[in-house]
Amino acid sequence: MIQTVSTTPFNDQKPGTSGLRKKVRVFQQPHYAENFVQSVFDSLNGYAGETLVVGGDGRYLNREVIQIVIKMAAANGFGRVLVGQGGILSTPAASHLIRSSGAFGGLVLSASHNPGGPDEDFGIKYNIGNGGPAPEKVTDAIAARSLVIDSYKILDAADVDIDAIGTSQLGDMSVEVVDPVAAYADLMESLFDFAAIRAQIAGGFTLAFDSMSAVTGPYAVEIFEHRLGAPAGTVMNGTPLPDFGHHHPDPNLVHAKELYDRMMAPDAPDFGAASDGDGDRNLIIGRHSYVTPSDSLAVLAANAHLAPGYKAGLKGIARSMPTSGAADRVAEKLDVPLYETPTGWKFFGNLLDAGMATICGEESAGTGSDHVREKDGIWAVLLWLNILAVRQQSVAAIMTDHWAAYGRNYYARHDYEAIAKDKADALMAALRDSLATLPGSNNSGGTVKSADDFAYTDPTDQSVSKNQGVRILFEDGSRVVFRLSGTGTEGATLRVYIERYVGPDGDLGLETGEALAPLIAAAQEVADISGYTGMDKPSVIT
DSSP: OEEEEEOOOOSOOOOBTTBEEEEHHHHTSTTHHHHHHHHHHHTOOSOTTOEEEEEEOOOTTHHHHHHHHHHHHHHTTOSEEEEEEEEEOOHHHHHHHHHHHTOSEEEEEOOTTSOOSTTSEEEEEEEOTTSSBOOHHHHHHHHHHHTTOOEEEEEOOOOOOOSSOEEEEETTEEEEEEOSSHHHHHHHHHHSOHHHHHHHHHTTOOEEEEOTTSTHHHHHIIIIIIISOOOTTOEESOSOOTTGGGSOOOOSTTTTHHHHHHHHSTTOOSEEEEEOTTSOBEEEEETTEEEOHHHHHHHHHHHGGGSGGGTTOOSOEEEETTSOTHHHHHHHHHTOOEEEEOSSHHHHHHHHHTTSOSEEEETTTEEEETTSSSOOHHHHHHHHHHHHHHHOOOHHHHHHHHHHHHOEEEEEEEEEEEEOHHHHHHHHHHHHHTTTTOTTOEETTEEEEEEEEOOEEOTTTOOEEOOOOEEEEETTSOEEEEEEESOOSSSEEEEEEEEEEEOTTSOOOOOHHHHHHHHHHHHHHHHOHHHHHOOSSOSEEO
């Protein structure tokens, strides 16, 4: 029943920070998905007879690739596969299932917040036994193997019925189709005061959650509507669709405009939130009050003790380097460590495994804790709801109180998308060449205090990650950061992060664009963005 199929390598299968992401039509090439899956298996040791978790965000090609993965897992000697019913598993739910089942690892089929459909994006990510993304030594091994692979193993068998919960046999391997929602919802109920949130909702508190026609729909309906008692219809766009309803499932103010407009209306609900394609990101909006991801991380960390799962306090807070310093001030007040890491949840995973941090966050709308080893959109929403239920204040009032106590980090991210890669590389190379001459220079942002290319030494294993983003720091504490994103599927995305800190006694009520205008001009002057990219404005501002 086991077939050994001859193949030739593809030269573009190096995983990025969140696995391998390409256009659907790339993955549909003969042997393409199989080559990558076999390269993953060939890069691992000791999985014979072990458990593999498989699931995805329901996007186009999800079901077909799941069948390939199951048959290849059987042919390669796994003893058991756990697959989410219908092929569905949010990324945080997959992480929890890997951890709770003692699985060897898992394959998560998703391109996260990228669009889905026959002409859009697909992705495969390998997660290790702690439930988190594979570390660089594993992804490097996968990439190396993909360049020399000459065959793959697959079982010659009929497709498995992944729509019916239960256990079946495929060769010598068992296949268990499991409820993708129940165990995750139980985990959430163990962390948060569902009774307090339920009482808040019963008392007239209103909310809207936009699942963006992506994976969190079933999770949100079960948790918000069934367990917490929110009215039917609280969950918007709650049915996962292969093309996400022709929408871009990225929870930002551009792609979640329907929710934003609703939250800015005169009759807005008290609280609004959204999650992305695979359920690991979040958007938080109070009535007439948008909360930036960096501010959300800081508020969640400052108030986490109000939730039962975090009443003992935090061991530490971790943020990615591009994320604003708002959480740093919370860590200082709580007298806990603050870790500044490169972008990528695997860096947080090391800290969480070592018991050095409890809450982590990225400016790209990803927040999470030590309950899993991925960022978790619904977790962040529930922690907000728990805080609101205990404090009995609006989102706007909580933000006002927070800034009065800690000061405000005015912050924005400017994305320049689908740039020719050679142009993007040239821009970053020129920036790096200028680092030595920038300190002491003046531009629209003021006097440059220092400039560097961020490098990180992991305190858990002393591994070093270099070239993680160019930082320009000004005398007044403001900064501009430049880095290329690894989450796109074509061209390059330049991300420019702009931040200005104003203390508690300063002007905390400025419009973000007004507060950052001098630094936005400085970014253009320092990097000549329009000259390299041909773009006179960002594709997206968040």
